[in-house]
């Protein structure tokens with residue numbers, strides 16, 4: 001079986017290496033001249049770490065990891081702690097995996113390091129995909145094309161693969177933009193704790209956490225905005241704009257922002273959940289099928305889970321691609337749709353505009369914290385509990401009478 005993956009971001013690369021480890025014939029077509037990620041951090045929650053374990057990459061991943069001590073919610077002005085989810089041993093034992101912070105480039109390297117160069121075609125910009133016989137053809141803007149038995153569109157939120165075969169819905173402006181920056185710690189920013197900290201304020205929130213083994217602080221500072229005027233969805237911004245947009249927020253944040261050198265601003269877009277991710281021998285993965293707001297820290301996590309499940313589904317029925325794609329979609333679409341919609345909802349609860357609404361929300365956090373600190377605050381038990389490795393285990397032991405079950 002020949003498999004073509006369009007897009008070599010975190011999702012495409014995770015899938016590529018996972019399929020190669022299972023012995024499939026895979027080629028990745030990436031529009032850029034090399035694999036690359038934006039200079040920022042990413043939070044890997046236990047569900048994503050379980051997928052990385054399932055890919056056999058856990059030990060190498062830990063080399064690059066930073067372990068936060070807790071997820072902490074703070075008031076934007078007073079820094080008062082509203083909730084605290086300890087991420088220590090009890091948390092790790094409960095979810096069978098830790099919560100980890102990592103630089104994006106290190107995460108991408110984890111996957112691409114395992115992919116031989118002859119499996120990667122750089123500078124290939126896909127212009128469309130067309131079904132052909134029992135497979136599909138990928139067309140590129142330079143006139144070349146590539147035929148495969150299976151094509152996976154892992155080409156991000158503005159996916160061309162999706163646009164060429166699936167009923168198109170517009171990319172949705174979510175009403176949010178964010179600033180992203182990294183600040184070297186060098187012992188200077190000792191007021192940022194080794195936590196994943198959510199500073200929640202009126203019409204915005206800020207997330208700070210360490211990456212690069214604690215050498216850098218990653219900043220994501222989200223504001224509501226009427227519209228996104230920039231031509232690209234990521235543009236260079238300035239420290240002054242960042243400071244001005246968060247005027248009046250706690251002095252720790254002001255001090256941190258004053259140390260920013262390079263800062264980028266991003267328009268945040270998503271789409272509604274899809275009805276289907278599969279058309280014949282073409283399937284979608286990652287942001288191409290479930291782009292979401294980053295408020296649950298799940299976009300890359302979902303793409304990595306997709307990659308493990310899809311490669312397990314194909315390994316379980318290598319002679320029946322249609323069945324494998326059906327199982328993949330059945331397993332993944334409902335979960336990712338729920339996460340997409342819940343991430344939208346978080347935009348509302350994190351950004352309540354008045355003091356009264358914020359006080360009521362924070363009282364609710366305090367109530368939940370008394371019941372169970374693990375499920376308080378961002379309340380993500382259902383997200384972290386999921387174990388994508390269980391899908392592979394179930395596929396190798398098909399239930400009696402399952403339609404098309406392969407031995």
Ligand SMILES: Cc1cc2nc3c(=O)[nH]c(=O)nc-3n(C[C@H](O)[C@H](O)[C@H](O)COP(=O)(O)OP(=O)(O)OC[C@H]3O[C@@H](n4cnc5c(N)ncnc54)[C@H](O)[C@@H]3O)c2cc1C
Pocket residue numbers: 006007008009010011012029030031032041042043044124125126127154155156157158159160178180220266285286287288294297298299300301302303
């Ligand atoms: C501010 C912010 C913070 C975030 N924080 C987190 C977090 O903490 N945890 C988390 O799990 N997620 C987070 N995310 C989400 C995460 O970044 C994305 O969901 C994830 O990167 C999606 O990966 P992907 O491979 O599906 O798509 P992408 O990363 O967009 O990769 C798509 C790839 O396809 C290539 N491509 C595109 N079009 C073509 C074409 N026509 N032909 C060939 N190649 C093409 C691109 O060059 C790119 O390499 C965050 C997102 C944002 C914006």
